[in-house]
Amino acid sequence: MNPIDRDPVQLSSLGAGCAAVVAFGLSAFYSWPALAIGAVGLVLVFVGLIRGLYTAVTVGAFGLFVGAILAGVQTTAVGPILGSVTAAVLAWDIGTNAISIGNQLGREADTRRLEAAHIAASTGVGVITVSIAYGLYMTGTSDQPITALFxxxxxxxxLLESLR
Structure with missing residues (x-):
C-alpha cells in the first residue's frame, strides 16, 4: 500500500502563488516599507505552499496585506491598492484551501474541478467587492486619501467576511 502524499494540491497552490505575486506587484513599488514587508510576505506564502504550512501562508498573506495598506497610506493610487489587498486575501484563502485539500484528500486525488470552483468563487467575490469599493470612492464628494483608506x-x- 502506497502512502498518501499530503502536500498542497497543485492548481490551488499555483492560484495562490499567482495571487501573491499580483498582490506584491501592485503595491510594492509605491513605498519602500511596502516593498520590504511585501517581499517577506511573498517569500512566506511560497514557503507555506511548498511545505504545506498554514502559518507561513497566513503570515505571508498578512505581510502582503500590510504592504498594500502601507502603500495605500503613502500614495493616492486607489485602484492598484484595492487590487493588491484583494490579491493578498485571495492568496491566503486559496493557499490555505490548497493545504486543506492536500491534507484531507491527498495531492494525487482529482480535485481540479473543486479547486477551480473555489478559485472562481473567491475571485468573483473579490472582484465584486473591489468594484463596489472603487465605485463608492469614485462617486464620493472629496478626493482625500483618508476616504480611499477607509x-x-x-x-x-x-471580502474576508464573505469568504468565511
Whole structure:
C-alpha cells in the first residue's frame, strides 16, 4: 500500500502563488516599507505552499496585506491598492484551501474541478467587492486619501467576511 502524499494540491497552490505575486506587484513599488514587508510576505506564502504550512501562508498573506495598506497610506493610487489587498486575501484563502485539500484528500486525488470552483468563487467575490469599493470612492464628494483608506479597509473586511 502506497502512502498518501499530503502536500498542497497543485492548481490551488499555483492560484495562490499567482495571487501573491499580483498582490506584491501592485503595491510594492509605491513605498519602500511596502516593498520590504511585501517581499517577506511573498517569500512566506511560497514557503507555506511548498511545505504545506498554514502559518507561513497566513503570515505571508498578512505581510502582503500590510504592504498594500502601507502603500495605500503613502500614495493616492486607489485602484492598484484595492487590487493588491484583494490579491493578498485571495492568496491566503486559496493557499490555505490548497493545504486543506492536500491534507484531507491527498495531492494525487482529482480535485481540479473543486479547486477551480473555489478559485472562481473567491475571485468573483473579490472582484465584486473591489468594484463596489472603487465605485463608492469614485462617486464620493472629496478626493482625500483618508476616504480611499477607509474604503480599502471596508472592502478588505467585506471580502474576508464573505469568504468565511
Amino acid at each position: 474604503l480599502l479597509l471596508l472592502a478588505a473586511v467585506l
